[in-house]
Amino acid sequence: MITTRRRACALIGATATIGLPNLPFAQARLSYDLQPKPAGPGIWMIEGSTDYFSMDNGGAIVNCVLLQGDSGLIVIDTGPSRRFGEALAGVARTLDLRGVSAVVNTHHHPDHFFGNQVFATQPIHALGDTIRLAQDEGDGFADNMYRLLGDWMRGTEVVPPRNVLDGGEVTIDGRAFTVLPLSGHTAADMALLDQRSGLLIAGDLVFHDRAPTTPSADLAQWSAALDTLEATNAAAILPGHGPLDQAGASIAQTRAYLDWLNTTLRQSARDGLDMIEVMQLPLPERFAAMGAQPDEYQRSVSHLFPDIELAVLPRAN
Amino acid sequence: MLRPLLAALSLATAAAAADDVRTPLTDPLGSGMWSYHQKELLGDPLDIRFDDRVIVQGPANAEDTVNVPLLVDATAIGDVEEIRIFADYGPIPHILTYHPGQAAPKIALRFKIDQATAIRAAVRSADGAWHVGSTYIDAAGGGCTAASHAYASDDWEERLGMIHGQVWADTGRARMIVDHPMDTGLADGIPVFIIETLDISDTQGQPIARLDLHEPVNEDPAFTLYFEPDATPEALRITGRDNNGNDIDGLITVAGYNG
Structure with a gap:
């Protein structure tokens, strides 16, 4: 199924380029314009859009980080597609001629690891459970990403991470990190504290001015993970989505939103609301202003409400 | 030269005749399956129209293809006998028929979607007229052909027919969730296993x-x-049966009801 769809995409692409070379759409090749922004000494981020996946943004909605290692740049998260990974590799070569020396995936969601195939000759690190989840769910994610992003995805193959990272003090290409193996956004979420700069690379455990996503979430575990992140007293926080946070507000913002979400869904179940009615509830101003709202809230209702409702409603037999 | 053309034309006419309906309508969603369902699922009624008073609400995108929420509200139609809810494009189009009886002609449900499709609620009023409302839901697909989650747990048989629910008299609503795999028969090696009817009655x-x-x-x-x-019962008895003969029986009540 995936193969057929990809082949069909490739075929259509080929027809457009060879058969109709003068039409504007055949000339306007989709390309990512990735700009590295300094995020500390020897650290750069590629800042993603705070929107949802779309044909307009090509899925460039995720933050990727580049850190100076001994033999090249260490890349944290590789973006949504092969083409994004290629653009990321290009950015790396402008910062260090030796390019990328190692890769880390914070978790198994597609926007964080679908650029991996470009770096397949380098070590690609992740938590053990992330590797297993990427193997199990990668093809299903690919189906959906091809549907959402079309030709942006051309040639993208699922390359799960291979090198297991456990928690604790870890050195990657000569750079020292504290690896925090957590969960809550998914069943396995890694956060990394860069020891040289004190920067916390939080993955999708922290969102900043962008609504948190919940397709694989466990809200209680997520809350506990935020406790752990708060206790690091990091100098700055680089969230999975949204701008770099120098003031340390993003952890509290993520927690406030998830708490509100949980309370709202529980109260709605107690009031006997149906999912459609819950989706139509007005959002408080501070959460309505986040990127990707109200769509992300409505998706969260789909993810979380059925289980919450079963836990809240009394037995009838 | 002329003969093959004529043959082709008559073939085209024959193909069109299969979907010929007694009352042709212009489908506001322009979905290719409409006239087929008008004939096969609604029995080709004479008195039928698309009617904005039948409100069908679903998400624009089905985030979870095996749990798509839908809200159908036909309270503006008045005296409603039945509401047939179906998907234009689905391996099994017919989702549910609701006979509201003493309740309001309004229902919220969840269903499995197999691909992007128009969703219809065809409402038959007491005078025999059909009023049709629609919405369009985009989907990644596969909802009907996947195995149910139930068999991933060891205790699914003990949970079979378990009901959670409550009545809210102040807002005039009753909510119920009935534990059941609802196997479509479209997943490999798993036969159809569904609840066929649920009867809602008062405590008498x-x-x-x-x-x-x-x-x-x-x-x-x-x-x-x-x-x-002001006409919400304090308690509702839910009884029913699945296609394997398992009985379903439960009582949902307003909080604190001791009847």
């Missing part, structure tokens, strides 16, 4: 409403029924 056994379920209703069917707030 007087019928209030009835639901006829089909394969696309979600695993662990979940419904909200609506009432006039």
